[in-house]
Amino acid sequence: MNKFSQELFSLFLESPKIDTHEHLLPPKQFRENPDILLSILERSYLSWILSGTTGKSSGLTREELLSRLKTIPASSFYRYLIRAFQFMYEFRENSLNRENWEGLSQQIRESYEKDDMIKKWLSGRLNIQKIILDRYWIVGDFQVDREIFSPVLRLDPFFFGYSREARDHDGQSPYFYADREGIQVETFSEYLSLIDHILQKGMREGISALKLAIAYDRGLSFKQVTRTKAEVAFYRKAGEETPEEIANFQDFIFHYSFQKAEELGLPVQIHTGPGKAFQTAPSLLGPILEEYRTVKVSLFHGGFPWVGEPGAMALFYPHLYLDLVWLPLLSPAFSRLALREWLETTGGARIMMGGDSWNVEGAVGSILFNLETMAQVLGEMVDTGYLSMNEAQEIGKMILWDNPREFFLPPQEK
Numbered sequence: 001m002n003k004f005s006q007e008l009f010s011l012f013l014e015s016p017k018i019d020t021h022e023h024l025l026p027p028k029q030f031r032e033n034p035d036i037l038l039s040i041l042e043r044s045y046l047s048w049i050l051s052g053t054t055g056k057s058s059g060l061t062r063e064e065l066l067s068r069l070k071t072i073p074a075s076s077f078y079r080y081l082i083r084a085f086q087f088m089y090e091f092r093e094n095s096l097n098r099e100n101w102e103g104l105s106q107q108i109r110e111s112y113e114k115d116d117m118i119k120k121w122l123s124g125r126l127n128i129q130k131i132i133l134d135r136y137w138i139v140g141d142f143q144v145d146r147e148i149f150s151p152v153l154r155l156d157p158f159f160f161g162y163s164r165e166a167r168d169h170d171g172q173s174p175y176f177y178a179d180r181e182g183i184q185v186e187t188f189s190e191y192l193s194l195i196d197h198i199l200q201k202g203m204r205e206g207i208s209a210l211k212l213a214i215a216y217d218r219g220l221s222f223k224q225v226t227r228t229k230a231e232v233a234f235y236r237k238a239g240e241e242t243p244e245e246i247a248n249f250q251d252f253i254f255h256y257s258f259q260k261a262e263e264l265g266l267p268v269q270i271h272t273g274p275g276k277a278f279q280t281a282p283s284l285l286g287p288i289l290e291e292y293r294t295v296k297v298s299l300f301h302g303g304f305p306w307v308g309e310p311g312a313m314a315l316f317y318p319h320l321y322l323d324l325v326w327l328p329l330l331s332p333a334f335s336r337l338a339l340r341e342w343l344e345t346t347g348g349a350r351i352m353m354g355g356d357s358w359n360v361e362g363a364v365g366s367i368l369f370n371l372e373t374m375a376q377v378l379g380e381m382v383d384t385g386y387l388s389m390n391e392a393q394e395i396g397k398m399i400l401w402d403n404p405r406e407f408f409l410p411p412q413e414k
């Protein structure tokens with residue numbers, strides 16, 4: 001990093017932040033595991049590359065994990081964790097091995113034994129004042145510590161309500177919510193009322209946004225479908241729906257969600273990039289951005305590997321926001337490329353960042369990678385005379401604070 005980047009990085013570290021996206025699990029879940037370091041690595045992106053799965057823990061033993069680590073030393077899914085261990089636990093090495101495992105585990109355990117370790121690290125050390133939390137594992141539960149968290153409503157399960165037996169990629173069903181709330185759903189009308197019900201509950205409980213990670217289940221092209229066509233899958237016997245009927249149902253639910261977002265003034269966060277059969281490029285959402293011009297949409301992950309698309313799209317859609325979240329872990333090189341382009345096309349407005357992690361270590365590593373991306377790109381822009389140092393500092397504050405605040409806050413609260 002050049003001297004401007006270094007200076008910017010220190011400033012960004014201290015600046016107040018809004019973290020647009022996390023999945024933080026209760027620290028207790030890690031504390032209870034006898035091999036706490038293994039449990040942390042299991043709930044990180046490292047396990048994805050080690051076991052070739054997405055979103056599922058690898059089930060590897062410590063020995064298996066250590067031997068596989070030797071095959072992927074340059075993976076950014078490994079590097080961000082090492083970065084976090086160095087930052088949090090004074091870990092001085094560049095890789096994990098049999099010799100340093102116990103010492104690091106001990107440090108981590110001490111940290112987890114203190115109350116409020118999430119706040120200590122994320123608020124205390126990184127000055128994150130608000131974290132937008134996506135607890136996709138409980139449909140429609142918005143119980144979070146409001147001092148630091150703000151919940152979103154994850155809509156993916158509602159794309160699978162055509163059958164009581166269908167599940168989204170996280171094993172969720174909208175009927176888990178219906179059953180918990182004692183809501184009868186026999187007709188398609190009642191099904192749409194169930195969606196209205198969870199939206200109303202979310203509004204009462206102050207959700208910040210709607211969240212869609214449906215790209216893990218299907219492509220991101222959503223056509224306009226009549227209600228008559230959409231309900232065919234709903235009335236089919238479970239397992240007898242055709243792929244086309246399911247697609248019609250889901251397309252309808254997608255548009256229904258956007259109509260509701262429009263009515264309720266809720267912004268929408270959408271996962272783009274890695275996903276089902278790579279039919280998940282941001283540009284597939286072009287027709288949606290044309291149609292719903294008053295809904296603020298945040299495109300996640302830079303659409304990796306299509307990182308050239310979101311910046312161009314933001315130029316033409318002022319309601320489109322760009323979130324770096326997870327991109328610096330997918331590829332630090334592509335995150336720098338993307339951010340540079342986004343800065344040039346949006347001017348610095350509408351860009352945000354977030355951590356996308358299940359534990360504090362992941363969140364710290366991820367936020368540090370985001371801040372490094374910002375510092376490197378802005379520092380180079382200062383170095384070449386494209387921006388002044390003062391402008392680079394101001395843009396940093398916009399990304400960390402002003403832009404997410406504008407995206408999430410309803411107009412009356414500004």
Ligand SMILES: [Zn+2]
Nearest residue numbers: 021023134356
């Ligand atoms: Zn996520």
